[in-house]
Amino acid sequence: MGSLNKADLICETIDNGIILLNENLEVLFWNKWLETRTNISFDQISQKKITEVFPDINEAKLKRKIKATLTLNSPTFYTTELNESFFNIEFKNKITHRVFKNMQQNVTLNPYDIENKTVIIYVYDSTILKETNFKLAHAKEKIEKEHNKTLAIKQQLEDSIDEFELLLNATMEAIILFDENYICTNINDVGVELFKFASKTEALGVDILAFFEDKQLNYKKIENTFEASMNTVCKHTFPALIKIKNATFNDKKIRILTVVDLTELKYRDKLISEQAKLVAMGEMIGNIAHQWRQPLSAISTAASGIKLQKEFNMLTDELLDESLDGIVRSSMHLSQTINDFRDFIQGDKEVVKFSLEENLKKDLSIVEGMLKNYDIHVFLECQKTIELYNYKNELTQAILNIIDNSKDALLEKNVKDKYIFINTYELLDEAVIEIYDNAKGISDDVINKIFEPYFTTKHKSQGTGLGLYMTHQIIEKSMGGTISVSNISYEYNNHHFKGACFKITLPL
Ligand SMILES: Nc1ncnc2c1ncn2[C@@H]1O[C@H](COP(=O)(O)OP(=O)(O)O)[C@@H](O)[C@H]1O
Numbered sequence: 234m235g236s237l238n239k240a241d242l243i244c245e246t247i248d249n250g251i252i253l254l255n256e257n258l259e260v261l262f263w264n265k266w267l268e269t270r271t272n273i274s275f276d277q278i279s280q281k282k283i284t285e286v287f288p289d290i291n292e293a294k295l296k297r298k299i300k301a302t303l304t305l306n307s308p309t310f311y312t313t314e315l316n317e318s319f320f321n322i323e324f325k326n327k328i329t330h331r332v333f334k335n336m337q338q339n340v341t342l343n344p345y346d347i348e349n350k351t352v353i354i355y356v357y358d359s360t361i362l363k364e365t366n367f368k369l370a371h372a373k374e375k376i377e378k379e380h381n382k383t384l385a386i387k388q389q390l391e392d393s394i395d396e397f398e399l400l401l402n403a404t405m406e407a408i409i410l411f412d413e414n415y416i417c418t419n420i421n422d423v424g425v426e427l428f429k430f431a432s433k434t435e436a437l438g439v440d441i442l443a444f445f446e447d448k449q450l451n452y453k454k455i456e457n458t459f460e461a462s463m464n465t466v467c468k469h470t471f472p473a474l475i476k477i478k479n480a481t482f483n484d485k486k487i488r489i490l491t492v493v494d495l496t497e498l499k500y501r502d503k504l505i506s507e508q509a510k511l512v513a514m515g516e517m518i519g520n521i522a523h524q525w526r527q528p529l530s531a532i533s534t535a536a537s538g539i540k541l542q543k544e545f546n547m548l549t550d551e552l553l554d555e556s557l558d559g560i561v562r563s564s565m566h567l568s569q570t571i572n573d574f575r576d577f578i579q580g581d582k583e584v585v586k587f588s589l590e591e592n593l594k595k596d597l598s599i600v601e602g603m604l605k606n607y608d609i610h611v612f613l614e615c616q617k618t619i620e621l622y623n624y625k626n627e628l629t630q631a632i633l634n635i636i637d638n639s640k641d642a643l644l645e646k647n648v649k650d651k652y653i654f655i656n657t658y659e660l661l662d663e664a665v666i667e668i669y670d671n672a673k674g675i676s677d678d679v680i681n682k683i684f685e686p687y688f689t690t691k692h693k694s695q696g697t698g699l700g701l702y703m704t705h706q707i708i709e710k711s712m713g714g715t716i717s718v719s720n721i722s723y724e725y726n727n728h729h730f731k732g733a734c735f736k737i738t739l740p741l
């Protein structure tokens with residue numbers, strides 16, 4: 234096989250288009266590849282001007298390129314714009330997913346024979362490459378779009394985290410987020426300050442049980458508000474109001490602990506209750522004065538009687554005995570009043586078992602003198618013997634505050650026949666005490682306020698507004714009971730009466 238044949242063979246089998254052109258653009262050679270793709274045989278195009286057969290070819294540009302190739306004696310690219318090609322070759326088998334309708338081509342011109350001014354043009358089918366490029370570019374665009382979307386979402390998330398942190402720090406309570414293992418995962422500024430952490434980062438990862446004085450967090454308490462003693466980092470203990478809430482966040486179970494420092498409030502409470510105690514003592518001294526008046530005058534009457542009888546020589550042994558007995562009885566009464574007073578002032582240190590009826594009778598004996606003085610009748614009706622296990626003297630204080638208010642109301646309203654009724658009964662597992670009077674009741678616009686500290690409708694020389702506040706604290710906070718008030722209407726002795734009714738329930 235000759236060398237020319239070998240070159241022919243290459244030209245006919247190669248996967249490129251090969252064209253031999255002279256400077257007049259006349260075709261000198263046209264290989265098989267082109268014949269099959271353009272449906273134009275070499276014979277048909279031979280010696281013809283290529284632009285005549287393919288009018289789409291940019292003649293000026295092609296001429297320019299040929300000139301450049303020959304002058305520089307080096308290969309030149311015939312660059313085409315996207316979707317533009319050297320020849321317009323339509324694909325025969327139309328595949329729908331094709332990006333381009335026509336074959337994309339890479340074209341290079343090479344000097345062939347400088348003297349005869351011929352060039353050899355190679356046409357490569359670059360459709361697949363361009364398609365891949367196109368698809369890549371498309372994909373890149375898509376990815377960029379997605380990426381931008383992700384960025385936007387990320388920004389949104391970051392914004393909402395910022396918002397969340399802002400919210401977290403806008404509250405007055407300390408808020409601590411912790412996981413199932415009680416590990417702190419987030420804390421607000423109030424929390425950092427309250428627990429005396431140097432910074433937020435110091436608090437993260439800490440076991441929150443360390444905050445609690447009582448390490449056994451009762452699960453029943455979760456979701457309820459409760460009071461607990463808490464510790465700061467420097468082991469300072471303070472009273473707090475706590476709420477723990479379960480929540481799910483990003484499929485993870487978290488707990489939210491809210492803490493309100495009660496130190497100030499407790500201090501205020503203590504001040505108020507000390508004040509209330511003083512008020513109660515003042516009232517008590519008033520009661521004692523009433524209580525003592527009668528026995529004291531009995532003693533002085535007996536003593537001056539003895540003296541008089543002695544002067545007139547009328548003092549017999551019997552008379553002396555009788556008078557002295559009277560003095561002893563009266564003194565015992567005085568001493569009993571002192572005992573009652575002392576019990577009451579000292580307050581209770583521990584719970585004791587006591588009979589409700591006996592306790593109420595003792596309460597009434599303390600105010601007996603005062604009530605008699607104002608002509609107020611008290612009716613005590615105890616359905617059955619009720620035994621309580623609680624703070625006895627605190628209950629006395631609560632009852633006396635209520636009776637004292639009834640007395641004030643009965644006098645203020647100038648009620649003719651003045652009554653106070655006290656009934657007790659058992660209901661389910663509670664003891665109920667109802668105390669009501671016939672002083673016409675409490676007006677609707679103040680009835681909701683009477684348990685508040687310092688609320689009074691009385692002149693400032695008479696009212697302090699602490700009696701019912703203290704009563705409420707004693708019944709609900711110390712004794713674990715409830716107290717409520719309402720206005721009631723009732724019949725007694727064929728008369729119609731209206732008055733305030735205080736209802737106390739206590740655990741049996
Ligand atoms: N039995 C009652 N009848 C009418 N008003 C009452 C009665 N008990 C209490 N109140 C009202 O409740 C207010 C608050 O009572 P309290 O706390 O004992 O304070 P204070 O007796 O010092 O006013 C009284 O000022 C009064 O207006």
Ligand SMILES: [Mg+2]
Pocket residue numbers: 634637638698699700701
């Ligand atoms: Mg009062």
